[in-house]
Amino acid sequence: MQFRATSIIFVQKSMLTTQRKQVILSRLERDGQVVAKALSGEFGLSEDTIRRDLRELAAEGRLQRVHGGALPASPATGDFVQRQAINPGEKLSIARRAAWMVQPGQVVILDGGTTCVVLARELPLSLKATVVTHSPSIAVELMNHPHIEVVMIGGRLFKHSMVSVGAAAIQAIADIRADIYFMGVTGVHAEAGLSTGDLEEALVKRAFAAHAAEVVVLASHEKLNAASPFVIGTATMATTLVVEHHTPASATNDLAALGIDIVRT
Incomplete structure (x- = not known):
């Protein structure tokens, strides 16, 4: 039972992270940029957590990190x-x-x-x-x-x-x-x-x-x-x-x- 409860909590946290990333991408599409400090206040999370989200999204090619936040990543980067x-x-x-x-x-x-x-x-x-x-x-x-x-x-x-x-x-x-x-x-x-x-x-x-x-x-x-x-x-x-x-x-x-x-x- 202990393992199952822990697994449920992990899945819930994982889903929340995924949802948060989708919101970040939506903000990026709407506004053309996102600022880590503003996102931190919006989500009630530390800037370190937001920066981790941005790093992970950047690694997936979904955005381009810049000082203080992120910009849309250019899709024109293939060979x-x-x-x-x-x-x-x-x-x-x-x-x-x-x-x-x-x-x-x-x-x-x-x-x-x-x-x-x-x-x-x-x-x-x-x-x-x-x-x-x-x-x-x-x-x-x-x-x-x-x-x-x-x-x-x-x-x-x-x-x-x-x-x-x-x-x-x-x-x-x-x-x-x-x-x-x-x-x-x-x-x-x-x-x-x-x-x-x-x-x-x-x-x-x-x-x-x-x-x-x-x-x-x-x-x-x-x-x-x-x-x-x-x-x-x-x-x-x-x-x-x-x-x-x-x-x-x-x-x-x-x-x-x-x-x-x-x-x-």
């Missing part, structure tokens, strides 16, 4: 093949709008994201420009563009994202002065900044941004107001954000308030 299947229509719309920004004679950096691969495909065959990339996938897409000179950045191939990373890549980037850099990210947040799922990728993106006159971030809706573990830079690193035409103003108002130009497809 290259998986990410190609996420919102292909939206990516095409964003890529087409971004392609219009490229002017003849420019030096353009194309990042290694799946949207940038579509952007490379959408560049007109008549365009005369130089494209710098650390993505073999983009280089292949541009093989049939007779007037585009392709400069490949070498380094260690990070197979998860099909891009070159590491010290050799960053060193090569130091010799580039580009007109425009089209950046792929997995998270865009006014406070948490621009982020991605790998540290070396973040460092390469940061180096590209430092060597471009303009930084254009391509962001399908699932990346907005979400965060990933590794910060590329503050949101204001972006001069322009390209989003799908039906993206609500509420999703971009905080970013626009920072002086970022919001371009809808």
Whole structure:
């Protein structure tokens, strides 16, 4: 009987924890962020208990912990093949709008994201420009563009994202002065900044941004107001954000308030 009573209490506590986590996720979806101190007061529990809940949810990929609480986790953190299947229509719309920004004679950096691969495909065959990339996938897409000179950045191939990373890549980037850099990210947040799922990728993106006159971030809706573990830079690193035409103003108002130009497809 003692064992049974203990088991019942354990199950009840377990259910309460599960219910509490669901409430946390609901608050996150509703408000776009949760604060550990506020949740502690709401549930009448210690902040340590709430932080444990947040750690466990983060380990499950359900949210991204930040100082004092949590933000929505970006779903765009799978490998290259998986990410190609996420919102292909939206990516095409964003890529087409971004392609219009490229002017003849420019030096353009194309990042290694799946949207940038579509952007490379959408560049007109008549365009005369130089494209710098650390993505073999983009280089292949541009093989049939007779007037585009392709400069490949070498380094260690990070197979998860099909891009070159590491010290050799960053060193090569130091010799580039580009007109425009089209950046792929997995998270865009006014406070948490621009982020991605790998540290070396973040460092390469940061180096590209430092060597471009303009930084254009391509962001399908699932990346907005979400965060990933590794910060590329503050949101204001972006001069322009390209989003799908039906993206609500509420999703971009905080970013626009920072002086970022919001371009809808």
